[in-house]
Amino acid sequence: MARIYSISVTNAVDGVSSTCQACALSTQVSSVTCVPCPPGHYIDENTSQCTECPLNSYLVSHAPLGPDACKPCGPGSKSDKERNSCYSDCLFTHTEGNVSLTFDFSLIGSVGTLMIGPSFTSKGTKYFHHFNISLCGGQDHLAACTDNVTDLTFTDQQRQKGEGANAVKTFICQSTIIPATGRGFHTALSSQSINLADTFLGASVETKLGEIKMKPELFPPTSKRVLDVNFYYKSSDSTSSCDSGRSVVVTLRCNPEKSIKGDLSVPSQCPAGTCDGCTYQFLWESSGACPTCKEQDFHQIEGACKGGQQDLLYMWNEPKLCTGGVAIPEKKTLACNGMEFWIQLGAALGTFTSVLLVFLICYFWKKNKRLEYKYSRLVISANKECDMPGADSCAVMEGETEGDMEDEVVFTKPSLLHKLKAMTSKGTDGMFENVQLNNHSKALVWS
Structure with a gap:
């Protein structure tokens, strides 16, 4: 011990x-x-x-x-190489069911600015609230707000780079701008620079992330076809009214009518960007906030077939709610068969069918003639072989000799009208040709 x-x-x-x-x-x-x-x-x-x-x-x-x-790190964020903080790389993916949307916010830009005002002091001095928002990137892409009231020796270019004595570099910052007009200064004054967000919590389509909850009624959606993406930030600096620090929500909304850079705005109910002094909300509308284009975002249009060629055109679905991604294909020209081809094909098929029907009619007519002849011979043979008992001859008249029984079978050629009647007759008698048996004394005719 x-x-x-x-x-x-x-x-x-x-x-x-x-x-x-x-x-x-x-x-x-x-x-x-x-x-x-x-x-x-x-x-x-x-x-x-x-x-x-x-x-x-x-x-x-x-x-x-x-x-x-x-x-x-939170959703939609990644850590830097030093593992000191998390940031957004401007890429966000949302999957719902079988539909997956991919957003690339790098087209919008890394830093956005917003000027609110003017407002006036009790003495009539005009001033503006100026916000700088760093949407994507790590420590190398932070927004800067300077305070040049105490140090006026810096040039305008140095102030824009945040090289003033009291520069604030963070994700989102705010400063008060007093214009040079009417104050006798060569440049505008920037003062009261404060840090609103130094930590990126994550990006989500939900209205709440952790302890931060946004108010969607402040920015009513104009369309439900594309979801809004919310970026959540937080500041560890506490104030008298915000013990846990300030929080900021930046809502990115797809608006094809806006430019790629887009426009920043604050709620109409809260013209200062916040209603309680602790939670700030901004709306960033831009065509660059739309999801990346996929093959489902355009359709194909087939042109008319002219001269054996057909054009295939591709058009975006209206309204176009995507940007970047898959490019629309160029116009294609394909070989095709027009109406003349189908008319010629139909005429050829009709001619072939007609010839085939004529051939079949002739074939079956000739075959029917052969069957008719064979049946007639069969009937005649059956009548000759009559086996009546006790009779030596059939239909022998008095005075006739046995030699006279050798009848001669004579076929008469039927007329065309008789043939038509024979073909349309339902009975069996009309199917036979006239058969005439001649002898020396009398003639017996079958029809």
């Missing part, structure tokens, strides 16, 4: 220290000393070594030991 009665701490304010903080140990075997961890690394409890935070997470300031020191 070891008991510590006193500890001497150096490099501490007033020579004392109130708490002890764990440190990472050096990896050298010969030296057991505390070493600072690189940015985005936490101290492992078991090994006392520096461990990098996982991808798309950032290290919380004054973090505890272990992996709990790394907090994951």
